[in-house]
Amino acid sequence: AQKITQTQPGMFVQEKEAVTLDCTYDTSDQSYGLFWYKQPSSGEMIFLIYQGSYDEQNATEGRYSLNFQKARKSANLVISASQLGDSAMYFCAMREGQGQAGTALIFGKGTTLSVSS
Amino acid sequence: DTAVSQTPKYLVTQMGNDKSIKCEQNLGHDTMYWYKQDSKKFLKIMFSYNNKELIINETVPNRFSPKSPDKAHLNLHINSLELGDSAVYFCASSQVIVLGAPHYGYTFGSGTRLTVV
Numbered sequence: 001a002q003k004i005t006q007t008q009p010g011m012f013v014q015e016k017e018a019v020t021l022d023c024t025y026d027t028s029d030q031s032y033g034l035f036w037y038k039q040p041s042s043g044e045m046i047f048l049i050y051q052g053s054y055d056e057q058n059a060t061e062g063r064y065s066l067n068f069q070k071a072r073k074s075a076n077l078v079i080s081a082s083q084l085g086d087s088a089m090y091f092c093a094m095r096e097g098q099g100q101a102g103t104a105l106i107f108g109k110g111t112t113l114s115v116s117s
Numbered sequence: 118d119t120a121v122s123q124t125p126k127y128l129v130t131q132m133g134n135d136k137s138i139k140c141e142q143n144l145g146h147d148t149m150y151w152y153k154q155d156s157k158k159f160l161k162i163m164f165s166y167n168n169k170e171l172i173i174n175e176t177v178p179n180r181f182s183p184k185s186p187d188k189a190h191l192n193l194h195i196n197s198l199e200l201g202d203s204a205v206y207f208c209a210s211s212q213v214i215v216l217g218a219p220h221y222g223y224t225f226g227s228g229t230r231l232t233v234v
Contacts, residue, residue: 037225044227047223047224050222105223
């Protein structure tokens, strides 16, 4: 079974609108971390936002917020006021456990976001 | 200063050759990783090292051999290259996370695009 599921292969949004990218996860650990990364066409992986499983508040970083619904095991990324530069591939990822040495991120298959003017 | 640097950025080589990709991080992180991103953009962990010790060794052909001379370096050597090895290889690093401590993210290098012809 997939640990991280991103069901939207592609999303389209107009500039200045908000968009939600979906992510559901599967783990039996009580302690875990959820991450979102952006990969523009230039190829680098850019860290956007992090949510710990024990964090009671939803994480926010500028125009990015993470809608964390623990019972539903979802960690959706919300981008407010989309900009043309937001066009990229977005990956949801999970770190299981408390971050013991060598714990790797598990990635979803990604969602391609296209922002139009 | 680049936090995680990989060389080379592009690598084109013939089938059957042996090649290496180098990775260095100047963040003082304990753990380093190699990920492979296939043609469908899926990111999969290959190896992780913590303080020069191999932690994760996913189901990867033994033609792939990581080497960590010190905790700031993790190189990837590939023997007898095959067409299917064509992909983007990402190096990453992270710090061990202590519960309650500030979160440390995973920092990625800019990737090495390997093309086997």
